[in-house]
Every structure is written in structure tokens, then in C-alpha cells.
Amino acid sequence: xxxxxxxxxxxxxxxxxxxxxxxxxxxxxxxxxxxxxxxxxxxxxxxxxxxxxxxxxxxxxxxxxxxxxxxxxxxxxxxxxxxxxxxxxxxxxxxxxxxxxxxxxxxxxxxxxxxxxxxxxxxxxxxxxxxxxxxxxxxxxxxxxxxxxxxxxxxxxxxxxxxxxxxxxxxxxxxxxxxxxxxxxxxxxxxxxxxxxxxxxxxxxxxxxxxxxxxxxxxxxxxxxxxxxxxxxxxxxxxxxxxxxxxxxxxxxxxxxxxxxxxxxxxxxxxxxxxxxxxxxxxxxxxxxxxxxxxxxxxxxxxxxxxxxxxxxxxxxxxxxxxxxxxxxxxxxxxxxxxxxxxxxxxxxxxxxxxxxxxxxxxxxxxxxxxxxxxxxxxxxxxxxxxxxxxxxxxxxxxxxxxxxxxxxxxxxxxxxxxx
Numbered sequence: 001x002x003x004x005x006x007x008x009x010x011x012x013x014x015x016x017x018x019x020x021x022x023x024x025x026x027x028x029x030x031x032x033x034x035x036x037x038x039x040x041x042x043x044x045x046x047x048x049x050x051x052x053x054x055x056x057x058x059x060x061x062x063x064x065x066x067x068x069x070x071x072x073x074x075x076x077x078x079x080x081x082x083x084x085x086x087x088x089x090x091x092x093x094x095x096x097x098x099x100x101x102x103x104x105x106x107x108x109x110x111x112x113x114x115x116x117x118x119x120x121x122x123x124x125x126x127x128x129x130x131x132x133x134x135x136x137x138x139x140x141x142x143x144x145x146x147x148x149x150x151x152x153x154x155x156x157x158x159x160x161x162x163x164x165x166x167x168x169x170x171x172x173x174x175x176x177x178x179x180x181x182x183x184x185x186x187x188x189x190x191x192x193x194x195x196x197x198x199x200x201x202x203x204x205x206x207x208x209x210x211x212x213x214x215x216x217x218x219x220x221x222x223x224x225x226x227x228x229x230x231x232x233x234x235x236x237x238x239x240x241x242x243x244x245x246x247x248x249x250x251x252x253x254x255x256x257x258x259x260x261x262x263x264x265x266x267x268x269x270x271x272x273x274x275x276x277x278x279x280x281x282x283x284x285x286x287x288x289x290x291x292x293x294x295x296x297x298x299x300x301x302x303x304x305x306x307x308x309x310x311x312x313x314x315x316x317x318x319x320x321x322x323x324x325x326x327x328x329x330x331x332x333x334x335x336x337x338x339x340x341x342x343x344x345x346x347x348x349x350x351x352x353x354x355x356x357x358x359x360x361x362x363x364x365x366x367x368x369x370x371x372x373x374x375x376x377x378x379x380x381x382x383x384x385x386x387x388x389x390x391x392x393x394x395x396x397x398x399x400x401x402x403x404x405x406x407x408x409x410x411x412x413x414x415x416x417x418x419x420x
């Protein structure tokens with residue numbers, strides 16, 4: 001109920017009262033029992049309320065019956081979240097995604113509007129067209145949904161092209177995920193100095209933002225701030241924001257930001273993990289960030305898993321305490337994913353050299369006395385797999401000797417049979 005009140009306040013509502021109903025199962029017609037309906041109608045009349053918000057998903061018939069019995073508009077949890085998203089969307093893609101989700105939600109909740117044409121009447125000149133408004137509205141909404149879907153497919157294709165272009169560069173992407181109002185935007189600002197909007201309210205951030213971040217001991221990365229998750233997030237929203245959420249599933253690693261000051265932070269973390277599994281991002285390497293330790297007077301610290309890797313960090317984005325621990329943990333995690341290799345290319349392998357510059361992080365380049373190109377690279381397993389597939393499919397290599405991290409080892413010998 002506290003979270004529902006925060007959602008309503010984020011939407012701009014003034015809370016006049018609340019009511020809790022305990023039942024073994026909902027009533028098909030009104031969701032709550034007859035006595036609770038009468039009690040709610042009395043509260044609405046007493047406070048002259050204009051809206052009643054239910055913390056559950058209501059069917060269209062339940063919404064219609066409740067509105068008729070209590071005398072004010074009725075909104076369920078999904079409709080409330082959709083309204084907040086509609087207020088916060090600023091980018092063109094975000095507006096398209098929210099409108100599509102709203103129309104899909106609205107298509108099952110159409111009611112009559114042309115009361116003067118709503119029914120057939122007897123007598124000459126009194127025969128109206130009947131209840132055709134609902135059919136007209138459904139057809140118009142269906143046409144609009146098709147238009148929005150086509151536009152979003154085009155935007156998704158453009159986003160996919162940009163994503164592939166980023167993947168051709170050697171800079172890994174880190175995504176901030178977490179429950180809404182866990183402090184993701186504050187942490188994003190503290191790490192990058194971006195100055196994006198951050199407020200103590202639910203869904204303060206809707207459109208994703210990306211900034212460059214320099215990690216000591218590793219190099220540049222791209223940090224992405226994403227929309228927060230919430231309990232019972234409408235499936236229409238998850239579907240509409242699928243292309244945006246794909247940025248999370250394709251990241252090099254995730255920072256799961258958790259409001260450690262919230263008594264229910266463990267349950268909220270499980271909700272975030274459930275949504276991550278729904279968007280196929282549960283296999284992405286993740287560091288748990290327990291934020292807001294300044295509210296509990298907790299010290300900044302880190303913890304490791306069974307293999308000695310840092311997988312949890314306690315910090316405060318507001319005070320900056322513990323940010324260095326997080327930077328170090330990220331540098332270590334990404335350093336394990338991106339191993340350092342040393343290659344020697346034949347003088348005629350210019351195209352191969354260009355491909356390596358596009359896909360990998362070239363740390364150093366030099367030439368020996370025979371004109372061979374000596375490269376020191378940082379690459380992940382995917383890039384190294386691509387390197388090996390080039391040898392297998394095109395027979396470009398005469399010899400590849402995989403080196404380890406030790407810089408004192410000999411260069412890998414990669415001799416191209418012909419210029420690419």
C-alpha cells in the first residue's frame with residue numbers, strides 16, 4: 001500500500017484515504033465484496049474523490065461495475081503505471097512505446113460515448129444506427145496500433161544498427177538496473193558527472209541515457225542508465241519497451257542497484273531478477289550494488305563470491321562513499337572478460353589490421369625489422385572466437401599461438417597467406 005501511494009503521488013494524485021480488503025478470492029463482478037463496495041462508495045462521497053486506484057489488475061467489466069457503484073473513476077495498477085510512463089516519456093521512441101502500451105490496454109476498456117445514437121428506437125425517423133461506436137473505436141485503435149508497431153519496428157531496426165556499431169568498437173557497455181527509486185540515476189551522475197534528472201520518486205528516469213566512463217586500470221566503458229522495475233510491471237509495457245530492454249541483455253555486465261535502506265530490499269531484488277530473467281538478461285555478469293548506506297550509517301565495503309571475485313559492493317551515491325570500490329570491482333570483472341593478446345601480422349594483412357582496430361582495443365602497435373605488424377590487443381572471448389573462425393573459414397593463418405596474460409611471453413605468430 002505504501003508503494004501504491006508513492007505511485008499515485010508520482011502520477012500527481014493527492015491521497016485522501018485508503019482501504020484494505022482481505023478475501024480468499026476476488027468477486028467476478030466487482031473484485032471486492034458488496035460490503036467493501038458500499039464502504040468505498042461512502043469514502044468517495046465523504047472526501048469528494050475523483051479517482052479510486054486498485055493495487056491489482058481489474059478486468060474491464062470490474063472497472064465498469066465499480067465506477068457505476070462508487071460514483072467515480074476507477075483505475076487499476078497497470079493503468080496507473082501507464083499514466084506515469086506517459087507523463088515521463090520525453091524521447092520520440094519512448095512516447096511511441098508508451099502510446100502503444102496504452103492503446104493495447106485501452107482496447108479492452110472501451111465504453112459508449114454517443115448516447116444519442118446508442119440504441120435502435122421504434123417509429124419513423126427514430127431508427128438510429130445502433131451501437132456502432134465501439135466497433136468504430138476498435139477499428140481506429142487497431143489501425144493506430146498497426147501504425148505504431150510499424151514505426152517502432154523501424155526505430156528498433158535503427159537501434160539494432162547502432163548497437164552493432166557499438167559492438168564493433170572495443171568499448172564494453174555497463175547497464176544500471178534495479179527497482180524504481182533505488183538510486184540508479186544518482187549513481188549514474190556520481191560516476192559520470194552527467195547531471196541527468198534524479199529525484200526521490202518512482203520512475204524519475206524513463207528514457208535510457210549513456211555516458212562514457214573511465215575505469216582506472218582498465219580504460220573507457222559506456223555506462224547506461226535504464227528505466228526502473230516495479231512489482232507487477234504490465235506485460236504490455238515490457239513488450240513495448242523490448243527494444244530498449246535489449247540494451248540490458250546485450251551489456252558486458254550489469255550493476256544491480258539495490259536500496260539497502262528499504263526494509264524489503266531482499267524482496268525487491270528478487271523482483272528485479274525476475275524481470276531480468278523475463279528479458280533473457282539473467283546470464284549477464286552482475287555486481288550487486290547496495291546503495292544508500294548513508295541512511296543506515298553502514299560502512300562502505302565489498303564482498304566476494306566463492307571464486308574470489310567481487311560481486312557485492314556497499315556504497316552511497318549521495319555521499320560518494322564506496323565509489324572507488326565499485327570502480328575497482330568493475331575494472332577487475334571486465335579485465336577478466338577482456339584478455340590481453342599479442343599478435344604479429346604479415347606486412348600485407350592491412351585489412352585484417354583494420355578489422356582488429358574495429359573490433360578490439362589496440363593498446364600498442366609497432367613494426368619489426370621485417371615489416372611485420374606487432375599488435376598488443378585487449379579482446380573478449382567473442383572477438384577471439386571470431387579470430388579463430390577467420391582461420392578456419394578462410395585459411396588466412398599459418399600459425400596462431402595463444403598467449404597468456406604475461407607480457408614477457410613471445411608475440412603470437414599470425415602470418416597471413418595473402419593480403420586481405
